[in-house]
Amino acid sequence: MSIETFLPQAFVFLVAAVVAVPIARKLGLGSVLGYLLAGVMIGPFVLGLVGGEQREDVLHFAEFGVVLMLFVIGLELEPSMLWRLRKPILGLGGLQVVVSTLALAGGALAFGLGVKPALAVGMILALSSTAIVLQTLAEKGQLESEGGRSTFSVLLFQDIAVIPMLALLPLLATAAATGHDAGHAEATGWLTGLAPWLQTLVVLGAVGAILAGGRLIVRPALRIVAAARQREVFTAAALLLVIGVALLMKGVGLSPALGTFLAGVVLANSEYRHELESDIEPFKGLLLGLFFIAVGASIDFGLIGTRPGLIFGITLGILVVKGAVLFALTRVFRLGLDSALLVTFALPQVGEFAFVLLSFARQEGVLQAGTADPLVAAVALSMAVTPLLLLLNDRVIRPRFGTREQEARPADAIEHRAEVLIAGFGGVGSTIGRFLRANGVGTTVLDSDPERVDLLRRIGLRVYYGDASRHDLLETAGAHDAKILVVALNTPEATLGVVHMAKKHFPHLVLVARAFDWADTHDLIEAGVDHVVRQSLEPGLRLGVEVLRRQGFRAYQAQRAAQRFLHHDLESQDFLTGKRREDRKDYLSAVRARIEDLEEILLRDRRDSDQPRDEGWDDASLRREFGEK
Amino acid sequence: MPNPPAHRLLVLFAHPSLQRSRVHRRLLAEVAARPDVTLHDLYEAYPDFEIDVPREQRLLAEHDTILLQHPLYWYSTPPLVKQWEDLVLEHGWAYGAQGTALRSKRAVSVVSAGGREEAYRPEGRNRYSVEELLRPLEATWRLCGVTPLVPFVVHGTHRLDASGIEAEAARYGAFLDLLAAGGGEAIP
Numbered sequence: 073m074s075i076e077t078f079l080p081q082a083f084v085f086l087v088a089a090v091v092a093v094p095i096a097r098k099l100g101l102g103s104v105l106g107y108l109l110a111g112v113m114i115g116p117f118v119l120g121l122v123g124g125e126q127r128e129d130v131l132h133f134a135e136f137g138v139v140l141m142l143f144v145i146g147l148e149l150e151p152s153m154l155w156r157l158r159k160p161i162l163g164l165g166g167l168q169v170v171v172s173t174l175a176l177a178g179g180a181l182a183f184g185l186g187v188k189p190a191l192a193v194g195m196i197l198a199l200s201s202t203a204i205v206l207q208t209l210a211e212k213g214q215l216e217s218e219g220g221r222s223t224f225s226v227l228l229f230q231d232i233a234v235i236p237m238l239a240l241l242p243l244l245a246t247a248a249a250t251g252h253d254a255g256h257a258e259a260t261g262w263l264t265g266l267a268p269w270l271q272t273l274v275v276l277g278a279v280g281a282i283l284a285g286g287r288l289i290v291r292p293a294l295r296i297v298a299a300a301r302q303r304e305v306f307t308a309a310a311l312l313l314v315i316g317v318a319l320l321m322k323g324v325g326l327s328p329a330l331g332t333f334l335a336g337v338v339l340a341n342s343e344y345r346h347e348l349e350s351d352i353e354p355f356k357g358l359l360l361g362l363f364f365i366a367v368g369a370s371i372d373f374g375l376i377g378t379r380p381g382l383i384f385g386i387t388l389g390i391l392v393v394k395g396a397v398l399f400a401l402t403r404v405f406r407l408g409l410d411s412a413l414l415v416t417f418a419l420p421q422v423g424e425f426a427f428v429l430l431s432f433a434r435q436e437g438v439l440q441a442g443t444a445d446p447l448v449a450a451v452a453l454s455m456a457v458t459p460l461l462l463l464l465n466d467r468v469i470r471p472r473f474g475t476r477e478q479e480a481r482p483a484d485a486i487e488h489r490a491e492v493l494i495a496g497f498g499g500v501g502s503t504i505g506r507f508l509r510a511n512g513v514g515t516t517v518l519d520s521d522p523e524r525v526d527l528l529r530r531i532g533l534r535v536y537y538g539d540a541s542r543h544d545l546l547e548t549a550g551a552h553d554a555k556i557l558v559v560a561l562n563t564p565e566a567t568l569g570v571v572h573m574a575k576k577h578f579p580h581l582v583l584v585a586r587a588f589d590w591a592d593t594h595d596l597i598e599a600g601v602d603h604v605v606r607q608s609l610e611p612g613l614r615l616g617v618e619v620l621r622r623q624g625f626r627a628y629q630a631q632r633a634a635q636r637f638l639h640h641d642l643e644s645q646d647f648l649t650g651k652r653r654e655d656r657k658d659y660l661s662a663v664r665a666r667i668e669d670l671e672e673i674l675l676r677d678r679r680d681s682d683q684p685r686d687e688g689w690d691d692a693s694l695r696r697e698f699g700e701k
Numbered sequence: 702m703p704n705p706p707a708h709r710l711l712v713l714f715a716h717p718s719l720q721r722s723r724v725h726r727r728l729l730a731e732v733a734a735r736p737d738v739t740l741h742d743l744y745e746a747y748p749d750f751e752i753d754v755p756r757e758q759r760l761l762a763e764h765d766t767i768l769l770q771h772p773l774y775w776y777s778t779p780p781l782v783k784q785w786e787d788l789v790l791e792h793g794w795a796y797g798a799q800g801t802a803l804r805s806k807r808a809v810s811v812v813s814a815g816g817r818e819e820a821y822r823p824e825g826r827n828r829y830s831v832e833e834l835l836r837p838l839e840a841t842w843r844l845c846g847v848t849p850l851v852p853f854v855v856h857g858t859h860r861l862d863a864s865g866i867e868a869e870a871a872r873y874g875a876f877l878d879l880l881a882a883g884g885g886e887a888i889p
């Protein structure tokens with residue numbers, strides 16, 4: 073695609089997204105529906121801004137968003153969690169694919185298809201849309217619930233099931249194949265020439281390579297990249313990782329999404345998890361958006377217009393059959409009614425992979441165009457109504473028929489979130505972290521020194537690598553669930569940057585910050601920090617106490633003098649902050665302000681007594697009143 | 702019903718480890734339930750023992766009956782109370798020829814003791830009653846022209862169960878109401 077065609081294309085897609093999504097969200101419809109509607113608008117049947125071929129290209133390109141999404145999901149799912157999900161994945165997921173395939177194939181038989189094409193149709197339609205379902209559930213915050221986990225498990229199994237399906241489809245051919253084209257040969261990979269046992273071995277080897285490579289190669293490599301302290305290089309490394317895994321998977325004929333999901337799981341325990349997540353997130357979001365737009369644009373209203381009864385009939389049939397199978401299976405697996413309804417309304421559509429499989433089936437001569445084309449239209453339609461179905465479940469079905477009980481999340485499904493975030497683990501930050509730990513307060517630390525992060529993690533602290541001024545990183549570190557953010561970064565500018573960001577994105581956080589001198593203390597208080605501690609104050613006083621003692625002061629006398637001075641100094645700080653607020657405009661420069669501050673402080677020091685009052689321990693007045701005159 | 706101006710209550714509370722206390726936390730709830738009563742938590746206000754003397758003197762001047770609530774440690778107050786006495790009750794303010802700020806006010810100790818009342822008798826292991834043990838405080842108040850009242854004592858806290866604590870809290874609530882109404886028995 074040349075730049076001349078790319079830029080106008082990109083312009084059209086971005087305008088559609090920027091206009092449609094905020095409107096859809098405002099109406100409570102969710103972003104997915106917004107993207108889909110945007111796609112319909114710019115598609116060939118309304119505005120006609122994107123043609124058929126571009127649409128295909130975009131769809132293929134944007135499918136990479138699904139790959140990125142599964143990588144991010146993998147990052148959020150630790151291996152132990154995946155192991156706990158084995159029952160829903162294999163049981164619920166496996167049965168869903170088998171039973172739905174048979175039921176849908178039965179339906180196709182009733183429509184007069186032959187046994188083999190009917191079986192192919194059943195398999196293809198049994199799959200659901202990972203992209204639409206997960207994005208919609210994530211937006212509603214329902215992924216963590218029992219129903220959300222079950223939905224995810226089914227989708228994961230479907231991703232695995234694609235592999236044998238691709239192998240089976242050619243065997244179902246009735247007519248002579250109309251010929252392979254390169255794009256689809258790729259789907260099965262170069263392995264087709266090998267013996268079956270060798271194929272299996274290569275596939276297992278590839279999965280093993282991801283699992284071992286993630287630990288042995290990727291983590292050390294990321295450490296080296298992180299040490300370069302160049303944010304965009306780390307982003308590049310993250311993308312490289314995902315694309316590399318996707319290529320490897322495609323090469324051996326596995327689903328790229330499945331491969332990157334595994335890579336994500338392997339890296340879920342690593343210190344770079346948050347950084348990877350927030351680096352991939354924007355790409356994932358944009359590509360998924362693009363993908364949904366492309367799906368919207370690919371709904372063939374021409375065909376729907378000519379044979380509306382057939383298309384809507386097929387769509388409704390698919391939704392009802394798959395929904396019924398899902399509901400029955402979730403009840404067999406003893407899910408609560410709320411969860412069962414969620415799974416039922418989340419997964420009855422047909423997934424994006426059906427587009428690939430349908431055209432593949434046509435190439436292989438399994439299906440005739442007359443069969444495949446209405447199915448393509450029905451698939452797109454079923455995807456488009458999914459957000460509406462989930463909305464229907466949320467607003468109408470569940471409130472009326474659901475158990476209404478708050479879903480009690482299983483305790484082990486909740487990841488422990490710390491209540492205190494510490495940005496910066498240098499001298500001050502590490503003291504705070506150790507102190508809080510010694511007192512049993514959980515902390516999550518963000519630090520941008522890779523070697524230190526590595527060391528601290530080996531000791532067993534929850535430390536993550538990353539730039540704390542990025543709100544997305546703070547969010548993945550749990551800023552929404554945290555109560556307090558401690559800012560202990562090593563420059564006033566960085567400290568103020570994090571404070572401004574936190575005030576904007578996480579106004580609920582109590583902010584505690586280390587300041588360096590008077591000037592940035594004012595700035596931090598003005599910026600809304602709840603408690604500022606000036607690092608020049610207490611160490612200065614501690615040194616002063618040592619000097620006083622060597623001047624002959626008693627230890628307690630020197631100690632009390634320092635405490636008194638501390639209180640006096642904090643009063644001066646309050647006074648100056650108030651003063652600065654009033655006549656802020658009068659200061660021409662920060663330097664001038666700083667000098668005036670110092671002058672004011674010195675004057676106040678001289679005016680106020682710094683000596684502790686302690687008259688109760690002084691008998692001078694008693695001697696005057698009662699003593700021998 | 703607001704207290705008549707003549708009977709404003711100030712509770713000076715001192716407990717170095719309130720987080721471990723069952724009795725005082727419950728007693729404090731009685732104080733907190735009465736918005737007319739001022740509660741001043743000394744260990745919370747002065748964790749570094751750096752007592753703000755002018756502030757304390759202002760508080761004393763604004764109230765009529767001063768309650769000193771604390772657990773009994775070695776037959777006496779926790780150390781911050783002693784520090785408070787030393788620094789706040791200044792000569793020339795609280796006592797002495799010019800020290801008239803506290804004249805005609807009333808003061809009462811509210812203390813908890815681990816031992817049962819029988820132990821605080823001439824034949825018991827502590828020999829003296831709590832009122833007798835608190836004579837130094839009583840003398841301090843008298844020197845300042847303050848009328849000392851008979852202390853409110855929660856005995857046997859080691860053996861109190863939940864219902865026992867509830868009963869003591871109710872008794873304390875009634876005592877606070879009595880003081881607010883100007884009642885209370887002065888030490889002869």
